[in-house]
Amino acid sequence: MDISTLIDEVIAREGGYSDHPADRGGPTNMGITQAVARANGYAGPMRTLPRATAEAIYRRLYWDQPGYGFVAELAPKIAAELFDTGINMGTATASGFLQRALNALNRNQRDYADLKVDRAVGGRTLAALGAFMALRGKGGEAVLLKAIEALQGERYIALAESRPANEAFLYGWLANRIG
CATH class of the missing domain: 1.20.141.10 (Chitosanase, subunit A, domain 1)
Known part of the structure; x- marks a missing residue:
């Protein structure tokens, strides 16, 4: 990539x-x-x-x-998604989605410790991503991508619900930014 x-x-x-x-x-x-x-x-x-x-x-x-080049070394599809999400929602939000998804997928910390969701990609986030990828491989990357996109989709709907003017953009957000 x-x-x-x-x-x-x-x-x-x-x-x-x-x-x-x-x-x-x-x-x-x-x-x-x-x-x-x-x-x-x-x-x-x-x-x-x-x-x-x-x-x-x-x-x-x-x-x-935001350090997405380092993410790309471990999980290129995740880095591409973070880049796009960061443009649309801010890199802190995108990075937070990654951290939340990694926490939810660590099997109650059996695979790696929970991350503090500080919305920044640092050494701990990269270590957790590396552990996840080592355990789950490319198939895991696809699942992690789905989890990040689910969080993104929920946020788009919440934005449209909280501000009706955003409904003008919701279809395009969902069509062009997810999947």
């Missing part, structure tokens, strides 16, 4: 410029919100956000900083 390919896929899925009235993110281009672009040094119009700027933001904020 290659981060450049993941970035290409997310940019293709996110599309170009949008400014949907129900989207609290405001003006967005290639999935990068104006607030994120500004926080990362881009001051120009969102309609003309350079692709290279979007790529650099995706790589730095949603891959390098």
